[in-house]
Amino acid sequence: MANLYDSSKRNILKTWFLLFGFATLIGGLGYLLSRVYDNPGIFYLAIILSLTQVWVSYWFSKDIILRSVRAHKAAKEDNPYISDLVENLAITVGLPTPELYVIDDPAPNAFATGRNPKNSVICITTGLINMLSYTPDGTPDLKSKRKLEGVLAHELSHIKNYDILLSSIAVTMVGIISIMVNIGARSSHSRSRDDDSSTSAIIGILALVGMILAPLAATLLQMAISRKREYLADSSAAIITRFPEGLAEALEDISRDEHKLNVPSNVQSLFIASPVKSDVQGKRKWFMGLFDTHPPIEERIKLLRSV
Numbered sequence: 001m002a003n004l005y006d007s008s009k010r011n012i013l014k015t016w017f018l019l020f021g022f023a024t025l026i027g028g029l030g031y032l033l034s035r036v037y038d039n040p041g042i043f044y045l046a047i048i049l050s051l052t053q054v055w056v057s058y059w060f061s062k063d064i065i066l067r068s069v070r071a072h073k074a075a076k077e078d079n080p081y082i083s084d085l086v087e088n089l090a091i092t093v094g095l096p097t098p099e100l101y102v103i104d105d106p107a108p109n110a111f112a113t114g115r116n117p118k119n120s121v122i123c124i125t126t127g128l129i130n131m132l133s134y135t136p137d138g139t140p141d142l143k144s145k146r147k148l149e150g151v152l153a154h155e156l157s158h159i160k161n162y163d164i165l166l167s168s169i170a171v172t173m174v175g176i177i178s179i180m181v182n183i184g185a186r187s188s189h190s191r192s193r194d195d196d197s198s199t200s201a202i203i204g205i206l207a208l209v210g211m212i213l214a215p216l217a218a219t220l221l222q223m224a225i226s227r228k229r230e231y232l233a234d235s236s237a238a239i240i241t242r243f244p245e246g247l248a249e250a251l252e253d254i255s256r257d258e259h260k261l262n263v264p265s266n267v268q269s270l271f272i273a274s275p276v277k278s279d280v281q282g283k284r285k286w287f288m289g290l291f292d293t294h295p296p297i298e299e300r301i302k303l304l305r306s307v
Helices: 004-036 041-068 080-093 126-130 142-160 163-190 198-241 244-256 265-270 297-304
Strands: 071-073 099-103 110-113 121-125
Touching: 004 041, 041 110, 041 121, 041 265, 080 099, 080 142, 080 198, 099 126, 110 142, 110 163, 110 265, 121 126, 121 142, 142 163, 142 198, 142 244, 163 198, 198 244, 198 297, 244 297
Parallel strands: 099 121
Antiparallel strands: 071 099, 110 121
């Protein structure tokens, strides 16, 4: 049976295949829309608009995300132990120390964001902090420390692997497809009715099918990328801490917690575990699993314990 370390290389390769799938989907839909409406400008306009979207998301996505989840910067004196742990792990990984933010919510969870390691943030909930057991001197006990290290190492892996940038690319590609579909739908009103050749009719049908299926396919690809990056971050965290059981136990604790984290749907894939807990409700049908932002926690724990 393949273990966690074997799967990490495959996950990287699969992720780039998925991004290639995005590019193929965009190019194919653009070609069909350009042919059916005899207007190559549809594709070029969509690309220009999407590049603008990329620029905005690259420079301002961190602030937008932190505001959307109502996170606030944590003062080091309020969370000295966690701040020191983040700093020590960052040194181990060879990264600048990320800023620490907190979400006031009882659901235990965490995520990382930022356009690059120098501009990165790790955000944790008060639920994750309260889930730790503390010793009389006010520091987490050894078991809790290892759980917290596993979670923080997971998020640092996302930063080191530039997963946040990759996620932004995926989101932007979904945006490109949505823009192209909207432009194509608007252009259909101005399409000439004189062109009724069989070839044009076939292209028109293909374009219509593409306009219907492309957004769905793009969403599925985005979710698939998110799931693959979670597996990779798990394996990287196990290597960083050299104690995969810590992260496995943290995921178990998070999955058993009944609180749901109320955050916008477009940021749910950033968290270490699904905020809506859809991936921890036992065995689910294969088709429904395609729309999950995270792989099943049971599978992640199994891989961590296979090391």
